[in-house]
Every structure is written in structure tokens, then in C-alpha cells.
Amino acid sequence: MQKVNGYYKRPLPSPPALDLHSPNGKQLFLEAIQNGTMECFVKLISFFQTQSEPTFCGLATLSMVLNALAIDPCRRWKGSWRWFDESMLDLDCCVPLEKVKAEGITFSELLCLAQSVGAKVEAFHASRSNIEEFRKYVVECSTSEDHHVILSYHRAALKQTGNGHISPIGGYHGGKDMVLILDVARFKYPPHWVPLEALWEGMSCVDTTGQTRGFMVLSRPHREPSMLDTLA
Amino acid sequence: MQKVNGYYKRPLPSPPALDLHSPNGKQLFLEAIQNGTMECFVKLISFFQTQSEPTFCGLATLSMVLNALAIDPCRRWKGSWRWFDESMLDLDCCVPLEKVKAEGITFSELLCLAQSVGAKVEAFHASRSNIEEFRKYVVECSTSEDHHVILSYHRAALKQTGNGHISPIGGYHGGKDMVLILDVARFKYPPHWVPLEALWEGMSCVDTTGQTRGFMVLSRPHREPSMLDTLA
Numbered sequence: 001m002q003k004v005n006g007y008y009k010r011p012l013p014s015p016p017a018l019d020l021h022s023p024n025g026k027q028l029f030l031e032a033i034q035n036g037t038m039e040c041f042v043k044l045i046s047f048f049q050t051q052s053e054p055t056f057c058g059l060a061t062l063s064m065v066l067n068a069l070a071i072d073p074c075r076r077w078k079g080s081w082r083w084f085d086e087s088m089l090d091l092d093c094c095v096p097l098e099k100v101k102a103e104g105i106t107f108s109e110l111l112c113l114a115q116s117v118g119a120k121v122e123a124f125h126a127s128r129s130n131i132e133e134f135r136k137y138v139v140e141c142s143t144s145e146d147h148h149v150i151l152s153y154h155r156a157a158l159k160q161t162g163n164g165h166i167s168p169i170g171g172y173h174g175g176k177d178m179v180l181i182l183d184v185a186r187f188k189y190p191p192h193w194v195p196l197e198a199l200w201e202g203m204s205c206v207d208t209t210g211q212t213r214g215f216m217v218l219s220r221p222h223r224e225p226s227m228l229d230t231l232a
Numbered sequence: 233m234q235k236v237n238g239y240y241k242r243p244l245p246s247p248p249a250l251d252l253h254s255p256n257g258k259q260l261f262l263e264a265i266q267n268g269t270m271e272c273f274v275k276l277i278s279f280f281q282t283q284s285e286p287t288f289c290g291l292a293t294l295s296m297v298l299n300a301l302a303i304d305p306c307r308r309w310k311g312s313w314r315w316f317d318e319s320m321l322d323l324d325c326c327v328p329l330e331k332v333k334a335e336g337i338t339f340s341e342l343l344c345l346a347q348s349v350g351a352k353v354e355a356f357h358a359s360r361s362n363i364e365e366f367r368k369y370v371v372e373c374s375t376s377e378d379h380h381v382i383l384s385y386h387r388a389a390l391k392q393t394g395n396g397h398i399s400p401i402g403g404y405h406g407g408k409d410m411v412l413i414l415d416v417a418r419f420k421y422p423p424h425w426v427p428l429e430a431l432w433e434g435m436s437c438v439d440t441t442g443q444t445r446g447f448m449v450l451s452r453p454h455r456e457p458s459m460l461d462t463l464a
Contacts, residue, residue, distance in 0.1 A: 004304075004306045004307070004314070005308065005312070006308045006311075006312040006313060006314050007312050007313055007314065008304045008313075008314045008315075009302075020274065020278070021274060021275060021278070021377075026274060029274070030265070033262070033265075042252065042253060042258060042261070043253060045277050045280070046252070046253070046280065046418065046422060046423050047418065048277070048278065048280055049281060049282065050281065050315070050317070052310070052317075053310060053311075054310060054311040054313075067418070070241075072236075072240045074236045075236070076237065076238045077419065078284070078285060078286060079238075079285075079286040080237070080238040080239050081238060081239055081240075081286075081419040081420070082236070082238050082239065082240045082419075083240075083282070083418075083419035085282070085284075145253075186278065186279065186299070186315075187309065187313040187314075187315035188313070190278055191278050
């Protein structure tokens with residue numbers, strides 16, 4: 001028998017997580033739809049993507065949110081098409097792509113990228129926010145198509161293998177106080193519900209800069225119709 | 233003002249299509265969930281991806297369905313991970329990746345690839361099937377998580393720009409007899425509902441081989457537990 005190395009996915013530690021595709025996960029999904037806290041889901045899920053490198057969780061998360069917000073990169077991607085993928089987020093003014101490939105990306109570098117490509121961003125390090133404020137933004141964004149939450153957290157708080165990770169939120173279940181994470185490491189874990197409290201704990205860890213992780217809320221900038229709009 | 237070339241998406245011709253994100257599109261989505269004909273959606277949508285080249289619609293469609301069916305490529309993709317993306321579908325016995333990049337892929341070549349990587353496949357050229365049989369498979373697969381339909385059709389039947397195209401089905405609305413297409417050209421069109429009849433018309437066109445296009449139904453092969461299972 002041929003020996004095959006490596007991993008085909010990893011078992012999702014449950015609890016605390018709950019696989020979206022499990023019967024209970026689907027039940028939460030239906031209840032959250034009925035309660036109006038999956039409004040972000042239908043839009044964001046259409047742009048769900050896999051991080052193309054083991055260190056590209058931040059870049060994949062940002063490009064899927066930028067595409068969901070219909071922000072035009074104003075540069076060609078492939079063929080005639082303008083579109084965000086990780087390769088379009090190579091901005092030396094924030095962090096070169098090669099550095100991200102080698103080391104991953106910090107919360108502050110990701111914030112720089114998001115702002116530089118034209119998103120409106122509100123960013124919150126966990127140390128300068130609190131769980132109530134986080135929950136308020138989760139609820140607001142889950143009931144809207146126009147705002148998306150990006151999380152930076154440590155996987156250990158969810159008993160998951162790996163270290164720091166970045167992914168967007170796909171919805172919220174108020175009754176259970178659980179957040180749906182659209183994990184961009186799709187080769188590893190399926191989308192999964194996690195308790196908001198455990199997630200907050202993972203966001204309160206410090207990253208390599210010595211600062212706590214946190215969350216950011218992205219939306220389209222409000223402005224007069226411009227070149228971007230006429231081209232879109 | 234800087235001139236920006238190329239396209240940021242294209243307007244979806246509607247009718248015949250209906251944008252999933254429109255109010256009516258979301259209403260059909262909710263009704264179809266309630267009627268049990270979106271069972272394929274929750275599984276498949278978690279693996280939705282963008283074709284990485286303008287000619288890779290078939291490869292992107294196949295890799296998302298293989299990932300949704302949890303078929304192990306038994307080869308490493310990136311890092312320690314085994315996972316399908318288009319680059320993993322470079323099989324000279326069917327069609328070399330460079331040829332697909334230059335010319336796209338035919339229905340028969342895609343069938344060869346799907347079978348070679350271990351999927352169970354039933355394939356139907358439109359000329360050897362009929363619209364009732366197609367509808368029967370659409371209903372069966374929409375009410376199941378374990379079977380997915382891949383379509384090969386000509387975009388002209390849907391009044392869309394472009395030529396032949398390949399994408400999977402994400403669900404079905406029985407009352408309207410409309411199919412949800414998860415278009416892998418996500419830089420061009422959003423997921424959209426289309427009348428099954430118009431789609432059948434697009435599948436009845438011939439491709440470059442002189443044969444009609446059609447559909448194929450993919451599932452995991454039934455077999456004894458083997459290396460693939462123990463590794464998964």
C-alpha cells in the first residue's frame with residue numbers, strides 16, 4: 001500500500017466548536033436565518049475562499065470581504081477581470097507578499113492593507129475593547145449585508161491545532177451566543193459555530209508584536225459617485 | 233483621472249436569471265430551504281471557489297465538488313495538506329493542464345478527470361437524455377448532501393456573455409422550476425437562479441467536439457474501507 005503523507009483535514013474539537021454541517025449545526029443555521037442574524041451570510045458565503053498558502057489566512061479573509069463589499073481593485077487580476085485574491089494584496093507600504101508568505105500577517109499589517117485598498121475599517125484590539133462591545137458589533141454585522149467582521153484569534157482558545165488565525169464571521173445565533181466562523185483554512189476545518197466567549201478569549205491573546213489580537217469591521221466607504229462606481 | 237481597463241463584473245441578464253442576492257432571489261432561497269431542495273447547498277457552498285484562470289471553469293467546478301464529497305487526493309497540495317484545487321487536476325491521461333489553460337476543457341475530458349481522481353460519476357450528454365430525466369436528477373441531488381450535479385452549458389441560452397461554461401448546481405426551487413447555479417466565474421456573475429428549461433437549452437448546444445453538452449452527477453464511490461478512509 002502506498003504511503004501518503006500529510007493531513008486530509010483535522011478533527012474539529014467539538015465542543016467548543018460545532019460543525020456547520022452537523023445536524024445541530026444546521027439547526028442553529030436555520031434558527032439564526034429565521035432570527036435575521038445570518039444576513040451577512042448569503043453575501044459573504046458567495047465569496048468564501050481557501051487560503052492559498054498556509055500563512056495566507058489574513059489575505060484570503062481580506063480578499064473575500066473586499067469582494068463581498070464589491071470594492072473594485074482598479075487593477076486587472078486575470079484576463080480582463082478586476083477582482084481580489086491574495087496576490088492582489090502585495091503592498092510594500094503595508095507588508096510585502098513574500099514576508100506574509102514567510103511569517104504570516106499581524107493585525108496591524110492587515111488593517112493597513114484593508115485601508116490602503118479602499119475599505120472603511122474600524123479596528124479593535126481586544127485590550128482596548130470588551131466582550132460586550134464585540135457582541136454588539138457581531139449582532140450589528142450579522143443583521144446587515146453591508147458590514148463584515150474579520151477576527152484575529154489564537155486557535156488554542158478553541159482547542160484547535162495551530163497558532164494565530166484570521167477568518168471572517170458568517171453569522172450569529174443569539175440564543176446560544178455562538179458565532180459562525182467561515183474558516184478560510186478550508187483544507188483543515190469546516191465552517192463552525194463557536195461560543196462567543198471562547199472566541200473573545202482567543203482574541204485577547206497577544207500576537208508577535210506584543211499587542212492583543214482583536215476584530216475589525218469592514219464596509220464600503222461613503223463617498224460621492226466616482227470613477228470606481230462608473231466603472232463598476 | 234486614471235483609466236482602468238477591464239471589467240469589474242458584468243450585469244447579470246435578468247430575466248432569465250435572478251441574482252441570489254436580490255430580494256426575490258433570497259425569497260426563492262428561503263422557500264427552497266423550507267421545501268428541502270437546498271440540502272446540497274450547505275455542503276457545497278462551503279467549498280465554493282473562483283476559477284483561477286478564465287479557462288478553468290471545469291477544473292474549479294470539479295475541485296469544489298471533490299472537496300465537498302471529501303474525496304482525498306492522496307497527494308499533498310501545500311504544506312502538509314491534501315486538498316483539491318485546479319493545479320491538482322493535471323492528468324496527462326485525460327488532458328494536460330497547459331492545454332486546459334489554452335483551450336478550456338470538454339465535457340468528455342472533465343468526465344475522464346472526475347473518474348481518474350476517484351469520484352463515482354454518471355454522465356449524460358443532452359442528446360442522449362431529456363429534460364424530464366435532467367429534472368429528476370436535479371431534484372434528487374438537491375435533496376441530498378451526497379450527490380452533486382455539474383453542468384456544461386452555453387451561456388447564450390441565458391443571454392449571458394461568453395461561450396461554453398461549466399458550474400455546479402447549488403439547489404432547486406420546485407414551484408418556479410428554477411435551478412441555482414453556483415457560477416465559478418465569481419468575478420463575473422453572482423450565484424443566480426435560472427429556469428431549468430433555459431438551462432436545458434444551453435446544455436443541448438454542441439461543444440468543440442461536435443457532441444452536445446450535458447450534466448454529470450458525482451458522488452463518493454461505494455467500496456470497502458481502504459487507505460483513503462483510514463487516512464481521512
